[in-house]
Amino acid sequence: MVLRNAKKVRIPKGYAKIRSVKKRGNKARCPLCRSIVLGVNRKGSKTERRPSRIFGGTLCNACVTRVMTEAAKVKEEVKPLDHVKLEIKKYVEVALNKM
Numbered sequence: 001m002v003l004r005n006a007k008k009v010r011i012p013k014g015y016a017k018i019r020s021v022k023k024r025g026n027k028a029r030c031p032l033c034r035s036i037v038l039g040v041n042r043k044g045s046k047t048e049r050r051p052s053r054i055f056g057g058t059l060c061n062a063c064v065t066r067v068m069t070e071a072a073k074v075k076e077e078v079k080p081l082d083h084v085k086l087e088i089k090k091y092v093e094v095a096l097n098k099m
């Protein structure tokens with residue numbers, strides 16, 4: 001029998017046995033550019049698991065910069081909100097509420 005999440009484990013009797021192991025989830029990815037979000041841990045308390053800055057653990061650092069730049073432009077009325085790219089508009093609105 002072939003198990004999907006099978007792994008050979010050496011047991012105390014001295015020989016290897018096939019056991020099924022729980023599969024861990026994938027790494028956190030940025031919803032905008034699909035790159036791996038850095039600074040995200042599985043262990044520790046809530047604040048140890050992800051950065052406490054805005055969009056920490058959700059967006060990658062490059063996209064946070066992009067969103068915050070657009071939010072600043074909208075706030076300073078350099079650019080109207082309707083001219084912000086549709087894919088990042090949702091995040092810009094959240095950033096504007098927190099500014």
Ligand SMILES: [Zn+2]
Nearest residue numbers: 030033060063
């Ligand atoms: Zn990104």
